[in-house]
């Protein structure tokens with residue numbers, strides 16, 4: 615007799631055993647749709663305010679960013695956009711890796727790289743929004759810096 | 763089928779751009795000069811045109827994403843598949859053309 619096969623067929627009418635994986639895939643499916651809809655507003659608002667209004671791309675410089683982040687509204691906006699976009703994109707790439715990388719080791723390596731890069735982006739991005747200092751340069755002539 | 767492929771490709775493209783974009787924006791934490799040098803590149807003709815490609819990707823991904831949500835959650839979504847796809851193409855053109863006009867006149871007109 616050969617060793618028992620791993621892919622043995624269960625006996626008919628053996629009770630169905632649900633795998634204990636929880637609802638992770640359902641939740642991430644829902645998250646893709648929910649975050650996607652929120653991102654429509656956040657991303658198009660971002661593109662419109664930064665590229666379409668006034669002088670468009672030519673208006674963007676250090677002072678422009680300082681002006682925007684002096685307002686908690688844009689801090690919260692950018693923070694929400696950062697987290698939702700990064701998690702949405704990370705989850706999307708996780709699906710794509712699962713689809714195309716068939717070897718366990720390849721999948722593991724790619725996902726490790728993915729989660730590592732997402733961690734860098736989230737930590738760096740969040741720190742930048744909250745520790746931003748418009749008066750970094752002591753010789754700054756920006757209004758917020760000369761007035762204090 | 764093609765819209766699924768395009769959704770994947772645009773999604774991955776935007777994800778990689780996001781990585782670069784968070785890093786260039788992080789230059790505001792280094793010095794005003796470092797940041798200004800970084801954004802300067804966005805104002806060059808080559809990157810200005812690449813930006814058009816990026817916005818095309820975002821626009822398609824977003825509109826097609828809305829279509830996916832409608833097909834999944836709206837009772838009549840699957841029945842109006844075809845119309846929804848035409849809708850994506852139609853709204854894409856309506857939003858993209860003015861964007862290209864405005865952005866490229868900004869980039870090239872100074």
Ligand code: HEM
Nearest residue numbers: 650653654699703706707709770773774776777824827830
């Ligand atoms: C602007 C609004 C956006 C909307 C409405 C949207 C919508 C969606 C939806 C509905 C899916 C479906 C996934 C599935 O079939 O389960 C998806 C996938 C995806 N999205 Fe987005 N998304 C948006 C923005 C973004 C951004 C900013 C990124 C990148 C950071 C991104 C990257 C991806 C990726 C990589 C996938 C996976 C594609 C696949 O599995 O084939 N999306 N998106």
